[in-house]
């Protein structure tokens with residue numbers, strides 16, 4: 393890992409923070425590229441020594457040629473592309489959503505192509521939102537039909553097609569990963585952030601209502617980071633897309649897990665009965681065949697670790713609760 397330099401787009405975001413932490417732990421060089429200059433999510437999970445190590449470049453993936461000088465200047469060997477806008481922003485402003493999520497991703501592929509073979513491949517975040525509604529009660533595989541029900545899912549689907557075409561026409565290898573509900577410290581935006589917000593609410597003694605119900609595919613942030621990094625370093629050919637799978641859990645069971653760690657929260661965490669319009673169980677057999685077994689933190693451990701992190705931040709007077717108000 394020491395000889396690898398990773399460009400992580402969107403690394404001031406939630407999953408990005410966990411990816412950066414893990415890359416630093418493995419001794420890699422890290423270049424953060426983000427439109428936001430605020431590393432608050434990294435500060436939630438890293439100490440000052442760790443925070444001082446990555447290079448930070450403030451920039452917009454929508455700007456043509458913003459990435460190429462960074463790749464050249466820092467001898468980037470691997471790209472993990474996480475920058476993107478979430479469902480609420482894509483719904484409110486589809487044009488902006490398409491610019492960032494689709495054109496921005498094209499810019500990442502163009503930059504990777506320009507710097508081959510120095511850049512080996514691109515690992516990028518797709519989403520389980522590509523699937524849309526799925527009424528059968530069974531795990532869904534990545535080779536099954538997709539039918540997104542929102543612009544966000546459609547943009548992610550479009551990125552998967554573009555990745556395939558970059559490989560067909562230019563031989564650029566890539567791996568896209570489809571997470572569903574990722575949780576952990578730093579998750580603070582979008583409907584699927586609600587279980588994490590409920591954990592935070594339990595720590596500060598506030599009631600919280602989770603805006604969805606039923607079951608969801610629930611993945612700990614450290615496990616998502618592990619999968620993205622494995623995907624990035626794999627020497628592969630092709631444009632692959634894989635589901636990520638954590639635990640398929642009912643929201644009621646996630647709340648019960650929170651209450652086990654914080655019994656005083658009993659009765660203050662509620663949820664809607666309406667499930668997300670995304671299949672709740674993603675089959676990750678293909679991913680495990682391809683990448684080997686990825687890290688799989690049991691829900692009980694992931695929920696406890698997340699709550700303990702929030703408790704520690706609260707003791708230090710650094711726990712923001714602004715996200716609980718929206």
Ligand SMILES: NC(=O)c1ccc[n+]([C@@H]2O[C@H](COP(=O)([O-])OP(=O)(O)OC[C@H]3O[C@@H](n4cnc5c(N)ncnc54)[C@H](O)[C@@H]3O)[C@@H](O)[C@H]2O)c1
Pocket residue numbers: 401402403404405406407408425426427428451452453454473474475476477478492496517518519520570571572573574575581584
């Ligand atoms: N968190 C989940 O549960 C989940 C599930 C499925 C897919 N994903 C995908 O994984 C990726 C990371 O998700 P996240 O939860 O960390 O999101 P996040 O919103 O926390 O982080 C996204 C980051 O991208 C940056 N960004 C946005 N527009 C940018 C631009 N134009 N140029 C540069 N940077 C820009 C933001 O500043 C932010 O730091 C996203 O592509 C998301 O769609 C996340």
